[in-house]
Structure formats: structure tokens, C-alpha cells
Amino acid sequence: MSELPYNLVYLGIGGAAWAVAALKFRAWRREPSFGLLVVALAIASPSTAFLLASPLLYRAIGHLTGVGNLATLFVYLGIVGFSAAAVVLALVWTPPEERAGTEIWAPLDDRLRRRVRHRAAVFAALVPVLAGLFLAGGPYRPETPLTFDTTFAPRAATALFLALYQGLFAYALVDIGRVCLGHATRLPAGWLRRGIRLIAVGALTACGYVLCKLAAIVLAYAGAGGAEWLSTALGPAFAALGAVGITCGFAGPAGAAWAIRRRDFRALRPLWDLVYRADRRLALEGPPSPAWRERLALRDLEWRTTRRGLEIRDGQLTLRPWIDPAAVHRARDLADRVSLHPGDRDALVVAAALRSAVTGLAAGAVPRPREEQPVLPGLDAAPAEERAHLVRVADYLGSPLLDQVLAPAAAPPATPPAAP
Template identity: 70%
Template sequence: MSETPYNIVYLGIGSVAWVVAALKIRAWLRDPSQGLLVVALTIAAPATAFVVAAPVVYRLIDRVAHRGNLATVLVYLGITGFSAAAVVLARMWTPPKERTGVRVWDAVTADTWHQVRRRLAVFAVLVPVMVGLFLAGDATSPETPLTFDTTFATDWRIAAFLVIYQALFGFALIDISRVCRGHADRLPRGGLHRGIRLIALGGVVACGYVLCKLIAIGTAFARVTGAEWLSTALGPVFAALGAVLITAGFAGPAVSAWRRRRSDYRALRPLWDLVYRADERLALEAPPSAWTERLAVRDLEWRTARRGLEIRDGQLTLRPWVGPAVVTAAGRLAERDGLAADDRSALIVAAALRSAVEALNSGTAPRPREDQTPLPGLDTEPAEERAHLVRVAHYLHAPLTAEAVATAAPAG
């Protein structure tokens, strides 16, 4: 049996999963929370198991340890670690409508912790039993990175070790699939809904691995041949597909959030440029080049938040040059075109800022505080402020905004 396909698939899946785990660990280091730590462990444990399961790594570990098939117990402990972490995570995560705050772990209750402790107790008892059975069994030779289960299941200690492992894994898969499916049913359509559904689906698919393995182990223990392919061929297919779906489920919402932050960061650039040209002291640093901005992939939340704050400062700086005529003109045009309230506010602010910059550049005297025109959106909730500013940036160079500025110009 060629080991090359297994090396490629296992190392590929493990490497990708570890990239996702590293991103979660990075997020946890920036914003420590129990939930993020469990997410990181839920991804890192099986990622490590897949890397170790690659025959090339499996054999290397055995050579270094001077014990045949030692890597097997490391692989199974990694998957068992995933099982325990996933069971915890499924109960800690709280759907948005049931949260008491903005964090996904806020609604964790005493009953939740009771359920978590009860399930972890099962793992705490059975994992040492697993390891003891493996070490007591006679499974050091021959070295079998791909056929360990069916080769050594004739030893009752190894068979018991394998059945306990599969039982824990199957229990976790069914548990997280059931819980995640319930969570997904209470979520609105979107990236998070799709991610939770993928995790639930991945758990169901991976159950095919457990079923194949149990049948193969049972037949091998009974010394019946012919079912080895379930363990060596079909089972790994279910495991790999389930791992891909679960990893995609964890990564999908994070990728969607990253893309949204990057889109917001770039969308705010025209608005930021406008206020920066009005007063360069508002910014901590000079504008990045177009290429630098296109290639920006790190610290996007911080960059976008800072850009939003600088835009707000610029809006306050330009307020003395905002004329009431442009606000009135923009409001009339918004009413004429039937714009929604959010779009109406964004149009008014965009037109006001454009006219204010023109007035500032033309040498118009600033209005005293008591004569300054208030603009909509200044009292926007922090959670909605970014969307408001992105909408303002969208209208900044829109034809409707230019029309409002032109209409108000004679009266300005």
C-alpha cells in the first residue's frame, strides 16, 4: 500500500488546520477568554493528530522514541482532545439572541458548567484507561502507520483501547452535531450560520469513520479477514472529509469577518482622505500608498477602528464650515429619491463634509459654535458607527451628493 497519498492528505489537512488554530491562538493572546482558548484547542488537537498520522511523521516519532507504533497513541490522544474540547465548546457557545452581552461566552451559566464538568469527567476517567491498555498491549512490532487497528485488534487490550477511543470520538461527534444543529436553527442566514452548519455536518460525516473502524476492529478481533479496507481506505475518507468540513466551519466565520474588516478599511479611504487633506494633524501617520493598502492583511480591526476615529475627529474639525443650505438640499434630495433613513443620514453627512472642505479651502470664515449646523450620525451607537461611516464614504462621490453640493452652492 502506497503511503504517499496519506502523507499528502494528512499533512495538507493538518497544516491548514494549524494555520486556522494559530489565528485563533493569536486572537486569544490579544483578547484572552475561555471561549477563544477552547476554540484554539478544538482546532489544534486534531491538526496535530493529522500531522502525526502522516506515515512519514509517524515513523520519525517511532524512531526517535525507539518504540514501534508509539505515534498511534499520540494520534488517538489528539483526536480525543478534540472530542473533549468540542463537547465543551458546543455548550459554551451561545447564539446571538440568547446572549447577555456582545461576547459569545457571556451567557454561560452554572448549569452549562455542570454539563461540561460531567462530560469532561468521562474523558478524565477513560483517557488514562486508554493509555494503560495501549502500553499493556503487545503492539510494538511490526510498525503499521496505516493498518494498526486491524493488525493488533486480536489483542484484547488493544481492541479495548481502540473501542474506548472510537466510543469517545463517536459520542463527541454526535453531541456536537446535535448541539450545533440546534444553534444553527436559531441563527439568521449568514457566515456564522453556515459555519455552525458545516461543523454539524462535519461531525455527522466523521461518524462514518467511527462506524467503519468499529466494524473493522470487530472483525479483526474475531479473526475474520476481508474487512480491512473499511479501516484503511473508507474510514480515512470519512475522517478527512469530516475534518475539512469542521475546519471550514471554524474558519468560515473568521474569514468572513476578516474580509468584512478589510472591505470596511478600504471603503473608508476616500472619506479619510477628505478629512486628512483638511487637517493633516488628525492622522497618526501619512496616508499609505495604494499598493500598501491593497496588500494590507494584518491588524485590520485596529487600522479600521483608528481610521474611523480620525474621520470622526475630522468631522468635528470641519463642522464650523458646514452650511445649513447643503444639509437642507441633501435632505430634500434624499426625500425626493425615497432614501431610507440610514442612507438619508449618510447623504447629508457626505454632502456636508464636501461643502465644508470647499468652504475651508476658499477661505470662508468658520461659523461660531451657536450657529453650527448639527449633522446626523454623531450619536450613532458604537456597534453601528462603522456601518454609518462606510455608508457616508459610499455617498461621498455619488452623483446625488454632487447635486446637493451644487444646489446649495449659490446659497452657501
């Protein structure tokens, strides 16, 4: 049996999952929360197991330690770590009656802490039991990275070790799958709900791995031959599909949030350029040079986007004395005539106001006193809505509607007809 496909699949899935786990650990370090830590551990544990299950690393561990098939114990303990994290995750994802249905984490009160400690203690107590049963069934020779279960299942201690491991894994998969399916129904449509459903589908798919392995173990223990394909082909296929679903479920919402932050960061650039050209003191630093550096921006997008929004707000306040009230009135009239959505109406008004202010400032216009300065919409927007408002304003800077609003200001006054 060629080991190359198993190396490619296990190393590929393990490496990709560890990349997701690293991002979760990074997010946890920035904003520590118990739920996010459990998520990171729930990804890191099976990721490590997949890496060690690759025949390449599996054989390397046996060679370095001199203990045959020792990697099996590490692989299975990694999955037990996932099982423990998944069971705890099911607890913190289960919303109490007093909790709003759209919230993600249950509050970590004394009652929940006790339940978490109890579940974690059960898994912690079973780790030495599993290790003892594994060692009692040894020594394990030859090295069998793909057929350990069916080769050594006839040994009673090893069969018990395998059955206990599969039972813990199955319990965790069913528990997290059940909770995720129920929790997804409480969430609004979006990437978070899709991600949680993917986790549920992945967990329930991985149950096929458990069923195949248990069948292969029972048949091998009974002395029946020909069941290796359940353990070496069908079971790993279910495990790989389940791992992909779970990893995508954890990564999907985070990836979507990252993409939205990057989109907003790029979308705000025209509006930021407008206020920056008016007063360069508003920004901590100037535009990136060369320009392609911003197009390749991948890190710290939340901080960069928040800073860009704050600098735009500062610029709006700075430009307020030069805003042309006539441009604001024309923008409101045009928005009413074309029946713009209230959010779009506000964005068009602000875009017209800022463009008129920049034009007036450049032309040396006299700033208006405070009582004559028009009050613009959006200044009192909630933090959750402010960014979306500014992105809309930036979009309207290139809108034909804005050209219509500002066209009268640039056109020369009409010549009155001659008297007959």
C-alpha cells in the same frame, strides 16, 4: 499501498487546521474568553493528530523513540483531546433558558463550571486507561501507519483500546453535532449560522469514520479477512471530509468577519483622505507610502479601522464650522425627491456637508458660530452602527447625487432677463 496520498491529505489538512487554530489562539490572547480557548483547543488537538497520522511523521516517531507504532497512541490521544473539547464546547454553546437565542457563549457561572469540570475529568481519567491498554497490547511490530487497527485488533487489550477510543470519539461527534444543529436554528442568517451548521455536518460526517473503523476492528478481532479497506480507505475518507467541514465551520465566520473589516478599512479611505487633507493633525500618521501597502494590509484590521473611524469623526467635528447649511438643505431635498432609504439619506447629507466644509475652508471662508452650525445625522449613532454609517458616507463621496447637490454652489448666479 502507496503512502503518498495519505501524506498529502493528512499533512495538508493538519497544516491548514493548525493555521486556523493559531488564529484562534491569537484571538484568545487578545480577548481572553473561555469559549474561545475551548474552540482553539478543539481545532489544535485533531490538527496535531492529522499531522502525526501522516506516514512520514508516523514512521519518524517510531524511529526516534524505538517504540513501534507509538504514533498511534499520540494520534488517538489527540482525537480524545478533540472529543473532550467538543463535549465542553457543546456545554458552553448550549443556551440556558434565560439566555438570548442569538448569543454564542453561555455565561460561565458556578453551575456550568461544575459541569465542565465533570466532563473534563471523565476524559482525563480515561487517558491513562487508554495508554495502559495500548501498552498492554504491545509490542507492535512491524510499523503499520495505515493498517494498525486491523493488524493488531486480534489482541484483546488492543481491541479494547481501539473500541474505547472510538466510543469516546463517537460520543463527542454526536454531542457537538446535535448541539450545533439546535444552536444554528436560534441564530439569524449569516456566516455564524453557516459556520455552526458546517461544524454539525462535519461532525456527523466523521461518524462514518467511527462506523467503518468499528466494523473493521470487529471483523479483524473475529479473524475475518478482507476488511482492511474499511479501515484504510473508506474510514479515512469520512474522517478527512469531516475534518474539512469542521475546520471550515470554525474558520468561515472568522474569515468572513476579517473580510468585512478589510472591506470597511478600504472603503473608509476616501472619507479619511477628505478630512486628512483639511487638517493633517487629525491622524496619528499619514497615508501609507507606497499606496500598495494599504492594499496588502492583512493584520490589525479591527484596530486600524476603528482608528480610521475615530479620526474621521474628529475631522467631522473640526470641519463643522465651515459646513454650508445650504448644501445640507439641498442634500435633504434631493434625498426626499429620489426617496432614498433613511440610512442613505443621512449619508448623502453628511457627505455634502463635509465636501462643502472642505471647499469653504480652502477658500478662506469665515467659520460660522456654533448656533449657526447645522446638526448632522449619525453623530449619535450606536457604536455597532457608526462604522456602517461612515462607510455609506464614503460611498456617497463618489455618487452622482452628491455632484447634483454641490453643482448649484459652483455654478455662477443666473443673469436676470432684460426688462422689455
